């Protein structure tokens with residue numbers, strides 16, 4: 314066995330109970346001390362392969378060789394004992410505990426073998442964060458820290474448990490440019506200390522910046538591995554989808570029309586009594602894309618939830634298409650032609666156990682009634698669902714498959730296909746392309762611009778600053794439940810500048826912020 318290879322998978326096959334072959338004959342080799350990117354379209358089989366390496370799924374066939382020896386990884390405990398760690402996109406931390414407590418959770422140092430030794434625990438956590446040059450205060454509570462710090466905690470948790478191979482699932486999806494830079498410095502430190510990192514991402518520019526090699530998956534199998542220095546974003550996208558992906562969406566200047574959504578002094582208090590929205594004002598006009606930027610947890614999600622009737626504010630007023638809305642109810646708002654792509658697609662975006670076709674049309678049954686107004690035109694419904702599946706490139710065996718059987722990105726495409734309907738006049742799109750591959754992301758971005766050009770109003774809540782800068786005409790930035798900046802013309806902004814407002818390092822005056830009204 315080649316000395317430099319730390320992990321090798323050979324001829325892996327994984328067939329899910331519904332017959333979907335998620336991994337077929339996968340061969341993948343990772344070198345000791347490298348940052349290795351794994352990229353592929355939604356549904357290409359990346360998560361399945363990583364779940365196999367972390368013991369969440371077992372393959373039907375194939376071998377995993379770690380440090381030259383064949384291993385069986387029956388569960389995550391075994392993966393951890395073998396030195397494999399994984400940081401998922403959704404953090405698995407206890408909010409009410411400190412960073413240190415989270416890091417040692419399950420392995421707490423004990424006094425007399427009984428009580429938690431707090432001093433020892435803090436010391437251990439501090440030493441670990443210093444060893445890896447992580448600049449954090451281990452005594453802080455998770456509920457008080459930024460997303461970037463939560464992510465560092467997750468990485469430290471894996472390192473404390475002895476991870477030598479670290480799998481990171483889209484680690485930059487929720488980070489500001491500054492936090493991403495910091496993460497990359499830390500990853501390079503880990504690399505220098507001999508750790509190996511598998512970096513799953515849809516972001517080609519980041520892969521080019523931080524990774525040493527890249528493996529491309531397509532239709533369940535690994536099709537190519539290259540050194541980053543020998544490849545290019547175009548080359549990677551060609552191998553991934555068989556064509557060059559246009560990474561930029563052209564758009565003409567906006568022609569904003571009348572105001573169709575107006576929120577005044579919105580206040581929302583969350584379950585722990587904190588003002589998650591503290592007097593938010595905004596006006597959204599027809600024919601414009603207004604984006605809401607912010608580090609996660611600064612009120613953007615709550616704002617989208619209030620505007621779509623998912624949660625009730627304790628103060629403020631809302632006008633939709635010129636009418637004052639008394640009841641902030643989803644049904645009332647939807648009647649006013651407001652549609653919503655929620656951030657949490659599994660909880661709010663779909664009924665996971667229902668089929669794709671049912672998810673697409675549950676609230677549009679009336680439009681499929683036959684002339685007798687009794688029976689549903691199932692043929693028309695099927696045709697329409699098949700059209701949308703094709704139009705949004707949803708990878709699925711059949712429109713009758715349960716949504717929970719789809720890969721994350723494909724679930725998002727089903728939700729987007731359902732919400733970007735012909736008659737939508739106001740679209741609230743929250744992280745619409747998160748977790749979506751570059752090709753499908755290009756398609757959704759183009760559709761959003763098409764809707765704008767047709768006169769719809771779009772409120773785009775996105776943590777992806779490249780998306781904010783590319784799509785939006787105007788931008789607001791949220792920090793600590795308030796709008797702390799309003800930019801009428803996004804084209805003059807840079808990611809770095811936005812990052813400063815997102816972190817609260819910069820702040821506009823109230824007059825500048827309220828220029829939106």
Ligand SMILES: Nc1ncnc2c1ncn2[C@@H]1O[C@H](COP(=O)(O)OP(=O)(O)OP(=O)(O)O)[C@@H](O)[C@H]1O
Nearest residue numbers: 329335355356357358359360361718719720721722
């Ligand atoms: N639990 C499951 N049951 C049945 N089929 C599944 C299950 N999980 C995934 N699949 C299917 O396996 C295939 C590969 O999915 P996987 O999640 O590995 O893709 P992926 O490359 O990680 O996609 P994404 O980028 O969207 O996360 C897809 O066709 C998906 O529908």
